[in-house]
Amino acid sequence: MIWRFIARRTAMLVVTVLVASIVIYGALFIAPGDPATLLVGGGKPPSPRVIEEIHRQYHLDDPFVQSYWRWLTGMLHGDAGQSLSYRDSVTHLITDRMGNTLFLVAYAALLIILPGVALGTLAALRGGLGENLITVVTTTLMAVPTFVISVLLIWWLSVRWGWFPAYGSGVGFAGRIEHLTLPALALAASWLAYVAQVTQAAVRAELASEHVETARSRGIPERFVLRKHVLRNAAGPIFSVSGVAVAGLIAGASIVEQAFGVNGIGALLIQSAAKQDLAVVQTLALITVVVFVAVNTLVDVVTAALDHRVSLEAGA
Amino acid sequence: MNRPQPLLAIDELHVTLPFKGQPRTVIQRVDLTVPAGSAVGLVGESGSGKSMTARAVLRLLPGGARTGGKILFDGADVTTMSPAALRKLRIHDVAMIFQDPRAHINPVRTIGDFLTEALVTTRGVRPRAAEATVTALLREVGIADAARRLRQRPSELSGGLLQRVMIAAALAAEPRLLLADEPTTALDVTTQAEVMAIIDEARAERGLAMLFITHDLALAAAVCDRIAVMYAGSVVEELPADRLHDGARHPYTRALLASRPAPGSGGSLRAIPGRPLPAYETGPGCAFGTRCSQAQEVCGAERPLPRSGGGGTTACHFPVDPLVPQATTGAGDRSTTHG
Amino acid sequence: MSSYQIASLGRGLIRSSRLRSFVRGHGVLAAAGAVVAVVVLASVCAPLIAPYDPNAVDVMAVSQGRSAAHWLGTDDTGRDILSRLLYGARLSLLAPAAVVLIAGVLSSALAVSAAWLGGWWDRTVSALLDVVFGFPGLVLAVVAAAVFGAGLTVAVVALSVAYLPYIGRVVRNAALRECQLPYVSALRMLGMSGWRICLRHVVPNLLPIALVQVTMSFGYALLDVAAFSFIGLGTQPPTAEWGLMVANGTSGILAGRPEQSLYAGVAIVVFVIACNLIGNGLSTRLQGETR
């Protein structure tokens, strides 16, 4: 059952990525005007000679399917073309910045999952005033946009108290920790609240479930009931939501990088979009979609392994 | 009564649950005894409070529930028991079989985990020894390929098999009292007969007492020694099972019997007007008064108390004399509304 | 079950848990409704109540603190912050409203028709929603901005597409359940036309679910639109908009003057909390009503 589920989800992943790549590449041609201008970037009309050169270089005059295929295979081989506005190869631009973004996302994921699950579990098990407090805090936090948190953190922890630098990416592990702590906090805040709320709800739902009633009716010690029944059964939804949160970080990273001046691929995406440098935007969009869909698929598969009911339902 | 001390004695049990911040009565008054080794059927329609009564015995009521009266198990009051004593009661003395095994058995763990868990965590039995014990029990409840079943998950078993697993789990605790809450309601009628037979045999072998919760009067009468009929949160009649069909004195019991004549009996169908009420919707008088064909003025004003007579007790101002044949309540009258 | 469905299950769980009793117990719903009403009213009446023209530059009053003349101070070009907040509410609310309305109507139509007609159409719609779900909303909007140029309209259209699966999947599942209900079979047997059953019976029963979904999405759409303006690809200066105001204020933060960012940020947070509470309240009412 689980293998069929994995096969289905993998097939869905490939189809989604293929369709997404067609849309991303096709964006060149649905834009008004000559696609070559978008590849030059900058929005200024280039000279006819440059246009002609680009048409040849990107095979823009070939049939769509052919040029798309060339683009896609190029991507698969790590050749994403040249950025004219950055005067560099796209691959180089991205590999240069990849490390910062990965570090930031991993850091934020850590900040989300451990405290989020702990807070949510605590709230559900303890109840009372503490739970109400956590509920109020997480509800508020979920409504605070990433960029506002960024601004607040810069204001308090950087400008007023001078704990952390407000700008830049840092070098080396210690330097990165120092520079990326605020961005990671900003990125993590609302997702942390989300994970905490879902954890709290999932644990509460299991606490009230019939099979927990059975376990209690048999006199099974409460710590076993909590570990083997409540937390064990809540693990599926909690893991799944945490996975969704991590996937969401990948998209959210660009805003934080922009706000904190982190030299990552998210900021690159925004800046190249502002310059209308489509060669870079296309590559980054494709990478983001692939990672986003892959993480979601992975999460689904692991969730199914944790809780076999998921794959059964999907198969039905 | 000069009977020996019963295993379970419920005395004027009253339970309220919070609803929108207000306590709401779900059990009005239950008096019930289960002698050691005997089976008592607690019969009622939906909302009568029969399930809640069984849960009260193990203190499994929802949060915010308030309990009045006494529930004595072997002389000890469950309602005021210390947590340690309550746990001992749950581990050693009373086991419960629930109506819906699919919801009541942890769906993500294996059948083996479910069965051995209690033995391992509460009695310190070694996992391998526990597995041997439950394998034998599974065979006893009619599951042949026990070893394979132990590795399966609940979703791979049919409802009938799961209910047998639930019974095996209850027997594994070697209890003295079995609380069976509609154990066969979700099952097909042929499976029901098998499952009831398994429970019956296991009880006979072990001298187990049972409180059997059901909506099916005929089934309760067939497998129990005594029957208690509940209506709107109160036990309205209690009598020996073999006297049910011709010795019932409460109009509700008689009307319920007439609503479901046995397939081959030739009796004709008689409906009770109205719908069954939960305890909190009843007035000051007899809860059944509004649906009773023999109700008189006093029935609407004064709640009847249980009175002994004819080998049982009846809570009715005008109990029927079973020797005098008569047309019971609101015979098949189509104009009866409020269904 | 996809992770999205579990995530929405998560949301369902959240709704049914603590928050719900909290919301019900404290009349928070009424308060949230009042906040939304006041803000909407203020944005509509901005020309009447705003003390200044939101774009009036006053070089004599640059970066001032709170004063009797400027209740919330002025920004780095001397524009009145309160006036810009009031005017800014218009775009800040209108754009996400457009996003969820377009996405809500379009996805509900797709979802209901998919569930009702079934077959290849249902498979097509489901696949479409799955593919769109692969694009994080902001990434789709960024690509759109790269192709069509920065601007609020591009952002609204792109986000409307990105929000399709969030509303569509929930409505489709609800519609599938609804179409399976015996009353639909009963009406078919009575010889009622499919159109009539679908439009007169199924759709009205799904409307509350779609509405709750739209309300719940509104807060997120507001955050996304503001974020898009914040990174400079949405609303363009000098137009007043909350996300843009936060961005404009960042230069002041390093100089120790966070007011502009702070006020705009607080406006966003308060409004989104109010919307989320209303969404929760509505879905609680809805759960109470089914049955």
Next chain:
Amino acid sequence: MADSLPPPALEVTGLRKTFGDFTAVDDVALTIAPGGSLAVVGESGSGKTTTARMIAGLEKPTAGTIRLNGRGRPGVNARTSERREFAREVQMVFQDPYASLDRHQKIGDCIAEVLTLHTDLRGPARAARTAELLEQVGLDERHAASLPRALSGGQRQRVAIARALAVQPRLLVLDEAVAALDVSVQAQILTLLQHIREQTSVAYLFITHDLGIVRHICDEIAVMRHGRVVESGAADTVLTDPQHPYTRKLLDSVPVPGWKPSRVLATADTVPSVPGTEASKGDAGNRP
């Protein structure tokens, strides 16, 4: 059978339904005389509900013919006008009283909508007919003005019956129509159904798992198992003198005074399902 006789209300032959490899209904034949009443009895997985749904036109048969009042039934995707015309042949009452009414439609409107669709009654005449139909099932104008949510399970089932009767069908399929109700309310609905049949000469196809109630409502019984009819005949005969071992096992499983559950019954489970010859012999007894 002479031509002068009216055609049977329902005549099903060779009915078959497969889902993938699984055969849910296999070579089923049923007949109900005009105004007659047949109970199809079986446990879960016997194919009784699938049979009912095919007769009602909600499921497409894999093979076999269904004739109602002598007419072939239009397919699942039939045109609206065709379905509307056929609505007078067969109607259905479902098991779940909570889901068989549109929860946003008042009871009165629900009935009136059907009358608008099928009759020329409008205005006061339609209102009068609505009230009459509701009265027939024991409901009054107070109920007519309320939403389903305000009604109990039994009352909702009454509404479902009234809605079906509004088109004056020749056959009413009752799919476990009382299974979800309390015992005391079940008896009310069964009595109501008895009275309606006496008054309107509608025929019943009563699908149930509950042998205990069939005798009160049906003249004939067909017992189904694993998608086949294993025994059929007059209700009294089948209930008192069952021929097929499975029917006997079913009857023996019903608790009656003096009944004791025994695991001997469990061994009866191993009786192989009876080959087609015996099943079709059983069918023959079903003809009036």
